[in-house]
Amino acid sequence: MTDTPAPERREPGRPLVVLDHVNKHFGELHVLQDIDLTVHEGEVVVVIGPSGSGKSTLCRTINRLESFESGSITIDGQELPEEGKALAQLRADVGMVFQSFNLFSHKTILENVTLGPIKARGVKPADAKKRAMELLERVGVAHQAAKYPAQLSGGQQQRVAIARSLAMDPRVMLFDEPTSALDPEMINEVLDVMTQLAHSGMTMIVVTHEMGFARKAADRVVFMSDGAIVEENTPEEFFTNPQSARAKDFLGKILTH
Amino acid sequence: MQTILQDFGLLAGFWMTIKLTFWSAIFSLVIGTFVAVMRLSPVGMLRQVGTAYVTLLRNTPLTLIILFCSIGIYGQLGIVLAGRDAPGGFIDTNNFRLAILGLSVYHAAFVCEAIRSGVNTIPIGQAEAARSIGLTFGQSLREIILPQAFRGAITPLGNTLIALTKNTTIAAAIGVAETALVMKNVAEFDPGLLWTAFGLIAAGFVLLTVPMGLLTSHFAHKLAVRR
Numbered sequence: 157m158t159d160t161p162a163p164e165r166r167e168p169g170r171p172l173v174v175l176d177h178v179n180k181h182f183g184e185l186h187v188l189q190d191i192d193l194t195v196h197e198g199e200v201v202v203v204i205g206p207s208g209s210g211k212s213t214l215c216r217t218i219n220r221l222e223s224f225e226s227g228s229i230t231i232d233g234q235e236l237p238e239e240g241k242a243l244a245q246l247r248a249d250v251g252m253v254f255q256s257f258n259l260f261s262h263k264t265i266l267e268n269v270t271l272g273p274i275k276a277r278g279v280k281p282a283d284a285k286k287r288a289m290e291l292l293e294r295v296g297v298a299h300q301a302a303k304y305p306a307q308l309s310g311g312q313q314q315r316v317a318i319a320r321s322l323a324m325d326p327r328v329m330l331f332d333e334p335t336s337a338l339d340p341e342m343i344n345e346v347l348d349v350m351t352q353l354a355h356s357g358m359t360m361i362v363v364t365h366e367m368g369f370a371r372k373a374a375d376r377v378v379f380m381s382d383g384a385i386v387e388e389n390t391p392e393e394f395f396t397n398p399q400s401a402r403a404k405d406f407l408g409k410i411l412t413h
Numbered sequence: 414m415q416t417i418l419q420d421f422g423l424l425a426g427f428w429m430t431i432k433l434t435f436w437s438a439i440f441s442l443v444i445g446t447f448v449a450v451m452r453l454s455p456v457g458m459l460r461q462v463g464t465a466y467v468t469l470l471r472n473t474p475l476t477l478i479i480l481f482c483s484i485g486i487y488g489q490l491g492i493v494l495a496g497r498d499a500p501g502g503f504i505d506t507n508n509f510r511l512a513i514l515g516l517s518v519y520h521a522a523f524v525c526e527a528i529r530s531g532v533n534t535i536p537i538g539q540a541e542a543a544r545s546i547g548l549t550f551g552q553s554l555r556e557i558i559l560p561q562a563f564r565g566a567i568t569p570l571g572n573t574l575i576a577l578t579k580n581t582t583i584a585a586a587i588g589v590a591e592t593a594l595v596m597k598n599v600a601e602f603d604p605g606l607l608w609t610a611f612g613l614i615a616a617g618f619v620l621l622t623v624p625m626g627l628l629t630s631h632f633a634h635k636l637a638v639r640r
Binding site: 221239240241244245246247248249250251252254256257259260261262271272275276277304305306307317320321324 | 538544561
């Protein structure tokens with residue numbers, strides 16, 4: 157893996173996503189423990205950790221698919237609204253890519269990508285369609301535009317899901333284990349799109365088990381365990397010289413093969 | 414047979430059955446969808462009202478509801494649903510509409526539950542994805558949840574339609590001239606024709622409802638959301 161050139165370090169922009177002492181419980185389980193995390197504009201942050209460590213919850217909390225009990229989350233200085241139209245507007249600015257793709261099953265690929273811009277942004281259908289076709293072209297599934305999600309492979313569906321998020325021109329994109337549900341031969345086609353996106357300057361928070369992607373595209377690795385952020389570092393430092401015992405243990409388990 | 418069809422008005426009775434079914438199906442679909450939306454809404458108060466509606470209407474005998482429409486709404490409260498100079502005669506038109514009212518509110522409870530069962534066929538991720546691209550609750554319902562719910566609810570909705578068709582016979586209780594009233598008249602005035610009347614009415618209903626069942630199966634399969 158030493159032949160992979162280290163990504164160019166970008167100057168961090170202004171703080172875009174700021175989590176301040178965020179706490180959340182699932183019943184007795186303290187899934188997010190006093191989380192402090194600042195993601196700057198243009199930064200790519202990879203969140204890794206053992207399953208059940210709270211990394212997916214963290215990702216989902218940022219656009220309030222999960223509620224939290226105390227602390228604050230701001231996007232570009234703006235506090236997350238509780239509910240209603242304001243929250244919908246804010247979610248439109250935060251792209252989300254799910255593990256299980258979640259494309260709208262009863263709509264075509266093209267309709268999946270144009271729905272958000274038309275309904276949430278008021279874009280004219282013709283303009284939305286033109287932009288959608290550009291994005292589908294970019295992720296390599298433009299020729300499938302008239303099909304339904306179930307007719308596409310998992311890798312294609314996930315690339316459409318990325319295009320659907322991009323169509324909203326989000327300020328930041330959240331990826332919740334985007335390749336975990338994919339067959340091995342389809343993982344790279346999705347990671348390639350994500351890597352391109354990272355290099356294009358998109359702000360990204362990526363929950364993943366793909367260490368190769370973390371090394372190649374991340375500016376920073378955040379390691380979570382038992383609901384807390386245990387360690388943060390550059391990918392190079394984190395993978396070669398982990399500080400905490402839990403990170404060493406985790407890396408020891410996944411990198412031996 | 415000619416006597417039953419013409420003199421006792423069995424053909425007209427079946428035409429009445431069809432009209433009752435048609436209008437009640439439309440109104441119960443509208444009301445049922447509305448109640449289902451209430452039961453799915455994030456507002457606790459609306460959910461409770463929706464639940465109360467279904468619990469009350471679904472567990473009350475239809476005969477009681479239809480009689481209430483006639484005796485309570487018209488007889489006691491004096492609310493009329495037809496003009497005094499209605500073309501079909503005031504009493505007949507009013508009873509016809511009261512019957513549709515009763516049939517609609519009753520079957521709306523079943524429609525609501527059918528739609529909710531359709532909603533349960535939708536993976537939670539569909540709603541999350543809708544929210545994540547910035548759709549409001551109303552937009553998510555209209556664009557994502559309800560279209561998939563209806564398609565997943567075709568079979569239970571078809572069952573409700575078949576039940577509705579047969580339940581229209583209860584409208585006879587308030588004097589609507591549909592098949593059950595014809596049956597009653599035959600039994601009263603010409604008992605010799607009783608078996609023929611039974612047979613014809615049973616056959617008529619089978620003729621009406623079997624295609625409903627077939628169409629339901631056809632569309633449930635054809636419109637199923639592929640996941």
